[in-house]
Amino acid sequence: MLRIGNGCGFWGDNLDAPVLLAQAGGLDYLTLEYLAELTMSILALQKQKDPQTGYAGDFLDVLARLVPVWKTQPKLKIVTNAGGMNPRVLGQKAQALLRQQGLEKKIAVVTGDDLLPNLDALLAHAPLTNLDTGEPFATIRSRVVSANAYLGAEPIVRGLRQGAELVITGRVADASLAVGPAVYEFDWAWDDWRRLGLASVAGHLLECGAQVTGGLWCNYLEAPDLANVGYPFVDMEADGTFTVGKPTGTGGAVNRETVSEQLLYEVGDPAAYLTPDVVCDFTKVRLENAGPDRIRIADGAGRPATPTYKASIAYRDGFQASGTLVIAGPGAAAKANFAGQMLLDRLARSGSAPARSQIECLGSGDSLPGVLPRVDAPEVVLRVAVHDERRSVVERFTKEFAPLVTSGPPGVTGYTTGRPVVREVFAYWPALIAKHLVTPAVEGLT
Numbered sequence: 519m520l521r522i523g524n525g526c527g528f529w530g531d532n533l534d535a536p537v538l539l540a541q542a543g544g545l546d547y548l549t550l551e552y553l554a555e556l557t558m559s560i561l562a563l564q565k566q567k568d569p570q571t572g573y574a575g576d577f578l579d580v581l582a583r584l585v586p587v588w589k590t591q592p593k594l595k596i597v598t599n600a601g602g603m604n605p606r607v608l609g610q611k612a613q614a615l616l617r618q619q620g621l622e623k624k625i626a627v628v629t630g631d632d633l634l635p636n637l638d639a640l641l642a643h644a645p646l647t648n649l650d651t652g653e654p655f656a657t658i659r660s661r662v663v664s665a666n667a668y669l670g671a672e673p674i675v676r677g678l679r680q681g682a683e684l685v686i687t688g689r690v691a692d693a694s695l696a697v698g699p700a701v702y703e704f705d706w707a708w709d710d711w712r713r714l715g716l717a718s719v720a721g722h723l724l725e726c727g728a729q730v731t732g733g734l735w736c737n738y739l740e741a742p743d744l745a746n747v748g749y750p751f752v753d754m755e756a757d758g759t760f761t762v763g764k765p766t767g768t769g770g771a772v773n774r775e776t777v778s779e780q781l782l783y784e785v786g787d788p789a790a791y792l793t794p795d796v797v798c799d800f801t802k803v804r805l806e807n808a809g810p811d812r813i814r815i816a817d818g819a820g821r822p823a824t825p826t827y828k829a830s831i832a833y834r835d836g837f838q839a840s841g842t843l844v845i846a847g848p849g850a851a852a853k854a855n856f857a858g859q860m861l862l863d864r865l866a867r868s869g870s871a872p873a874r875s876q877i878e879c880l881g882s883g884d885s886l887p888g889v890l891p892r893v894d895a896p897e898v899v900l901r902v903a904v905h906d907e908r909r910s911v912v913e914r915f916t917k918e919f920a921p922l923v924t925s926g927p928p929g930v931t932g933y934t935t936g937r938p939v940v941r942e943v944f945a946y947w948p949a950l951i952a953k954h955l956v957t958p959a960v961e962g963l964t
Contacts, residue, residue, distance in 0.1 A: 520703050522696050522720070523751030526550040526598075527727030529557050529574045535727065536580050539749045540587045540594065542765035546703070548584075549695040550577065550598035551725050558689060559832030559944040561602040562634070562664035572604035581612055585619040594683075597674060597695050601686040603664065605629055609686045609963050626677030628687035630958035633665040633829065633951070646829060646949040658947060661834040667827040667951055670794030672708070673958040674698030680962050689830065691793050693721030696752070704756045714796040715820020716758030719803060722791070723762055723780050723815075724750055730762060730780040731811075732770030741776075743769030761814045772811040794827055794953075796820040826950040835945035836873075837912040840903035841919045842880075844932030846896065851882040853927040854900035860926060861902055861918045870914040872904035899932075905943060912940050 525536030529552040552574040565572025577600035609627040646655040666689035700717040732741035748768025754760040788800040799819040808814040845854040858877035878884040881898035
């Protein structure tokens with residue numbers, strides 16, 4: 519039996535969760551998942567400014583707090599994608615931190631996902647056409663800030679076979695963080711599609727942390743002590759069958775609904791969930807109750823992996839800002855729309871009409887139009903957002919909120935936080951790249 523737990527679902531997740539899970543979970547492996555598409559562009563810009571950055575800095579804080587746990591559980595291994603755009607530097611900093619705390623651990627770093635250094639050479643063999651729109655890559659080439667392939671579990675397994683107790687990767691598929699330990703421990707073949715499929719299901723259920731243990735559950739009020747939600751683990755057997763659970767005494771819930779909701783999270787075709795390691799068929803998955811806060815995954819299916827990696831590319835796409843005001847009193851939504859249109863009309867009159875704009879009256883049904891019913895609320899939050907390639911236009915927009923306090927409709931409040939902040943926009947460009955053009959590398963630190 520192999521127990522893999524995940525203590526982090528994204529960069530910004532609960533800092534206590536990895537420590538509490540490691541303390542109480544009885545884990546063989548702790549995985550920590552930090553990366554999203556936007557995160558990679560942020561890390562890329564950090565690295566451009568300072569070559570010693572570009573990784574998820576929270577990991578070092580978590581690692582420092584895990585040292586006492588690791589000393590009492592020396593067989594525990596950690597796998598994380600916190601390396602972001604700079605796995606090697608993070609590995610070196612982690613090694614130094616552990617040594618300062620009197621702990622010597624073998625560390626492996628996985629690189630090769632970063633396509634940017636060789637991007638122009640790769641373009642001769644990979645067009646990187648936008649998967650959603652069919653647009654040619656040439657339209658954004660000069661504005662690209664990051665380009666990464668979603669690697670699979672194979673380099674993680676290589677690192678573990680080298681004796682690593684801490685594996686730090688860059689961009690790998692989320693589920694692969696759990697697939698790697700399973701393949702390594704059970705010595706599965708890379709064409710054992712059924713087992714790889716089950717392991718990917720396990721990784722997919724774990725990847726978002728507390729989302730499978732009661733977070734975002736439709737019946738969240740039935741989850742006891744959600745403030746103390748336990749983060750998940752899976753107990754996996756050599757045939758790939760596994761049980762999802764959480765540490766005893768923690769809050770939240772693990773049941774058919776929480777597991778089903780996470781199983782279908784971010785899934786396009788349930789019969790063909792694509793990962794770098796395997797194509798999973800979620801329609802074959804069976805969920806069985808296995809006791810309090812335990813769900814057993816008894817079946818699943820996998821097919822050969824595709825010959826391509828997903829490439830996640832971010833590029834500069836102008837500037838944006840959004841601001842809010844509270845509008846209270848009779849006809850609050852109508853007054854909010856009136857005030858928002860006043861703001862945009864003033865921008866146009868000044869010669870600063872933005873390329874894109876949106877007025878929302880939050881509280882009246884605008885956050886999910888067509889889903890939430892329209893209501894005549896006694897107060898709403900007016901939110902106006904704009905986007906334009908010209909920073910000057912967006913900056914002018916930020917100066918138009920305060921005048922509404924005295925020149926707009928009555929009932930305006932909530933204006934004491936200052937002007938909105940202008941932010942650079944990074945747009946997402948999904949593409950595919952042939953696996954043979956990407957070379958994952960594994961480096962052991964000494």
